[in-house]
Amino acid sequence: MFRNVAELIELADSKQKKISTLMIEQEMEVTGKSREQIIHQMGVNLDVMEQAVEKGLQGVRSVSGLTGGDAVLLQNYIESGNALSGGLLLDAVSKAVATNEVNAAMGTICATPTAGSAGVVPGTLFALQNKLKPNRDQKIEFLFTAGAFGFVVANNASISGAAGGCQAEVGSASGMAAAAIVEMAGGTPAQSAEAMAITLKNMLGLVCDPVAGLVEVPCVKRNAMGAANAMVAADMALAGITSRIPCDEVIDAMYKIGQTMPSALRETAQGGLAATPTGRELEAKIFGLPLNKK
Amino acid sequence: MKFRSVFDIIGPVMIGPSSSHTAGAARIGRVARNLFDREPKWAHISFYGSFAKTYKGHGTDVAIVGGLLDFDTFDERIKESLDIARKKKMKITFREEEAVPEHPNTAKITVGDEDGELELVGISIGGGKIEIVELNGFKLRLSGHNPAILVVHDDRFGAIASVSNILAKHQINIGQMEVSRKEKGKMALMTIEVDQNLEDQVIDEITALPNITQVARIVD
Numbered sequence: 001m002f003r004n005v006a007e008l009i010e011l012a013d014s015k016q017k018k019i020s021t022l023m024i025e026q027e028m029e030v031t032g033k034s035r036e037q038i039i040h041q042m043g044v045n046l047d048v049m050e051q052a053v054e055k056g057l058q059g060v061r062s063v064s065g066l067t068g069g070d071a072v073l074l075q076n077y078i079e080s081g082n083a084l085s086g087g088l089l090l091d092a093v094s095k096a097v098a099t100n101e102v103n104a105a106m107g108t109i110c111a112t113p114t115a116g117s118a119g120v121v122p123g124t125l126f127a128l129q130n131k132l133k134p135n136r137d138q139k140i141e142f143l144f145t146a147g148a149f150g151f152v153v154a155n156n157a158s159i160s161g162a163a164g165g166c167q168a169e170v171g172s173a174s175g176m177a178a179a180a181i182v183e184m185a186g187g188t189p190a191q192s193a194e195a196m197a198i199t200l201k202n203m204l205g206l207v208c209d210p211v212a213g214l215v216e217v218p219c220v221k222r223n224a225m226g227a228a229n230a231m232v233a234a235d236m237a238l239a240g241i242t243s244r245i246p247c248d249e250v251i252d253a254m255y256k257i258g259q260t261m262p263s264a265l266r267e268t269a270q271g272g273l274a275a276t277p278t279g280r281e282l283e284a285k286i287f288g289l290p291l292n293k294k
Numbered sequence: 295m296k297f298r299s300v301f302d303i304i305g306p307v308m309i310g311p312s313s314s315h316t317a318g319a320a321r322i323g324r325v326a327r328n329l330f331d332r333e334p335k336w337a338h339i340s341f342y343g344s345f346a347k348t349y350k351g352h353g354t355d356v357a358i359v360g361g362l363l364d365f366d367t368f369d370e371r372i373k374e375s376l377d378i379a380r381k382k383k384m385k386i387t388f389r390e391e392e393a394v395p396e397h398p399n400t401a402k403i404t405v406g407d408e409d410g411e412l413e414l415v416g417i418s419i420g421g422g423k424i425e426i427v428e429l430n431g432f433k434l435r436l437s438g439h440n441p442a443i444l445v446v447h448d449d450r451f452g453a454i455a456s457v458s459n460i461l462a463k464h465q466i467n468i469g470q471m472e473v474s475r476k477e478k479g480k481m482a483l484m485t486i487e488v489d490q491n492l493e494d495q496v497i498d499e500i501t502a503l504p505n506i507t508q509v510a511r512i513v514d
Contacts, residue, residue, distance in 0.1 A: 003295075027300050031491050041301060048307045103310030106353065106373050113303045113421045115313040121304075143304050150303035155295045159303070160314055160420030162344040162398040168420075176303075213348030215311035266398065267315075268347045287350060 001026060005152055005193050005247040012189035019179070019189050020141035023148040042140045048110045049099070049122035056098025060105045064286050067216040068105065070224075071098035088127055089231050096123025096227035100220040112143075113150045113159040116215045117173035119223035121146050124177045124230050132184055145183045146176035149196050156248070157255030161208035162267040164258025166222055171203030171254060174226040174233075181234035197243035197250045199233040204250075205257055207265035209272025212283035218273055295439055296419065299491070306422045308367040314399050315345065315352030318418030320372060323361020325426055326403045328510045329444070330412045334405035336385040337362055343398035345418075346390040355388055358401060367422060402428075426512040432474060432483060434512065440469050440487040442513040443497070448505040449475045449482040456503045457484060464496050485512070 002008040002022065012019055027038050057075060061068030074094035077083060083090050096119035103109045103118055112121040125142050128134070134142070150159065153172045158164035178195035182188075187195075203226070211217040243250065264271030273279050297303065308317040327333070339358055341349050349355050353372075359379050360372035371378060379386055391402075399418040404411060415428035427434055429444065436442050447453045454473060461468060467489045475482035492511065501509045 023300050030298050038300075042304065045301075045304055045307060106310050108307065108368060108370070109310055110305060110307050111313040111317065111422055112305075113313075115308060115310050115316065115422075118310075118313075144300060147300035147304040151297055151300060154297040154303060154421065158420060160399075162314060163420060210348070210351070213351030215352065263398070267344045268398075269351070270347065 001029070002152070004156060005149070005196070005251070008148060008152065009189045009193050018141065018145070019148050019183060019192060020144035023144040023151070039140055042143050043136070045110045046136075046139055046143060048108060049112075050126065052099045052102045052107060052109045053095045053122055053126050055107060056102045057095070060101050060107065062101070062104040062214075062216055063106070064212070064214055064216065066104070066211070066214060066282065067220045068101050070220065071095070071101055088131055089228060092124045092127035092227040092231055093224045094123075095126050096120050096223045097220055099123060100223045104214070104216045104220060112146065113154065113172055113176070114161070114169050116161060116219050117169040117223060117226065119220075120170065120173035120226040120230060121177045121180070123223070123227040124181055128181065128184060134184060138184060142180045142184050145192065146180040149179045149192070150176045153251055157251050158258055164255065165261050165266055166206040166208045167200075167203045167254050168258055169208070170222045170226040171200055171206055173223075174203055174230045175200040177227065177230035178233040178237070181230060182237055185234065185238055187238050191237045193247045194242045195234045195237035197245065197247035198236055198241070199229050200250045200254060201243065201245065202229055202233070204254055207261065207272050208267040209265055209274045210267065210269055211274050211279040212286050213269035213274070214286075217279075217282070297421075297423065298441075302421055302423055306367045308422060309370065309372045312352040313422040314418045314420055315348065315354045316357045317367040317422035318399065318424045319345075319354040319357040319401065320361040320365065320367050321422065321424045322401055322416030322418065322426070323358040323403065324364060324366070325361075325416065325424070325510055325512060326405050326412065326414050327362050327364050329414065329429070329446070329508050330405050331508050332407070333364075333382070334362060334384065335407035336405070338387050338389070338404040340389045340391050340402040342391045342393060342395035342400040342402070345399050345401055349388075349390075358403065359386060362403075362405065429483070434485050435472060436485060436487060436513055440489060440513065441491050441511070442485060442487045443492060443500075444510050444512045445484040445486065445500065445506060446508040447482055447484065448507065449479050450505045453482070453505040454484060457486070457500055457506070460496065460499050460503070461486075461488065466490050466492065466496065481507075487513075
């Protein structure tokens with residue numbers, strides 16, 4: 001059993017095992033289920049993620065009309081060959097957006113770790129498909145590695161926007177994705193932890209301020225940047241760059257920042273972008289009256 | 295540890311848009327349905343904290359009613375649950391409460407029909423995970439760190455032993471257990487925290503025991 005990132009890395013190094021393997025073994029111990037059952041269950045989640053990306057890339061629109069169609073715009077732009085920041089990076093961004101657009105449209109998704117942050121992990125995973133050519137088992141391993149880091153964050157800090165702000169949701173998702181990217185690209189467990197630390201450091205303080213209380217604005221675009229953040233941080237870690245602040249301390253800092261964050265900035269639609277004139281206007285258009293005047 | 299399984303993190307598969315405000319809400323509604331053990335004729339639902347401020351945008355109302363209709367988090371029918379409830383003539387009222395709850399995502403559900411009612415308070419702690427913190431005025435003193443079940447039973451000798459025998463047979467260790475009753479010989483409650491997740495088969499076996507009225511998972 002691992003309780004923090006340091007223990008996870010120590011276990012991986014001493015037993016010479018991948019993080020995904022350790023996560024599967026811990027799941028077997030906790031649930032009493034067989035390795036096959038656990039891998040099968042994760043495979044079901046992988047299929048749901050793949051279907052959500054496909055659906056989003058065909059173009060969806062939410063009931064409120066606030067979000068939808070951006071994943072398609074981005075795919076068309078990549079195909080034009082004019083993309084500045086690189087095809088792989090933008091593909092990850094587009095697939096993260098696709099997932100969250102489906103989520104906003106009340107479609108079927110797999111929470112990773114939450115629904116509002118469900119785009120980052122599958123977005124990066126499916127973008128790496130062409131470059132790293134993972135087989136199905138390796139894609140499933142990606143999810144277990146992401147899950148292991150998310151498990152540590154959930155138990156030592158929070159993965160709830162209402163409790164810890166967006167840093168706890170998209171921040172956690174991005175860190176999880178970065179760590180999993182590193183493992184899939186052949187990096188060491190320690191490099192996975194560095195990637196998680198670098199990512200999360202750049203998401204600290206991010207508030208949860210959904211316009212009209214809907215998981216749309218700015219959530220969809222936060223997933224886009226979450227995916228980009230994860231990709232870049234993974235590359236930095238694979239290049240040998242380390243975080244001066246250890247991963248567990250970054251997670252702890254995130255938790256403490258969440259605790260001191262005012263309630264208006266924790267999923268109550270009362271502060272931040274939700275409280276801007278345009279945010280309030282959109283809210284009034286959707287629900288008739290702004291929520292703060294009811 | 296509040297989160298024990300990797301599938302608390304990568305999962306659940308669900309209808310959007312929010313794991314805490316949609317999937318978690320559906321699960322709280324479903325626990326109420328399971329404990330009531332039949333489809334209620336009416337339901338009063340009170341939202342507190344973030345639930346009260348954002349329930350419309352997150353479909354928390356739709357999801358909780360979906361749960362009362364026994365729909366799982368990934369059931370597409372959740373989207374139409376208010377219409378389905380209306381067609382079934384289930385009477386539903388929502389209230390946005392001002393009181394500041396201990397947890398930002400708190401809902402109180404009272405369900406009933408001509409034969410009885412049931413009230414519970416549930417919290418949604420993130421990623422679709424929930425805890426039931428109060429039932430019919432009984433505060434459930436759970437750590438939330440281990441899987442837990444709630445057993446409603448007749449206050450008779452042997453009822454407690456029969457439940458613990460089933461757990462022993464399946465090699466499940468009890469970490470904490472609390473027994474309470476309103477009146478001697480009437481309805482009683484067992485809250486049991488165990489060290490392993492419980493398979494459906496164990497729940498079914500306990501439900502089939504004499505003197506046991508209802509069994510529900512309250513921390514998964």
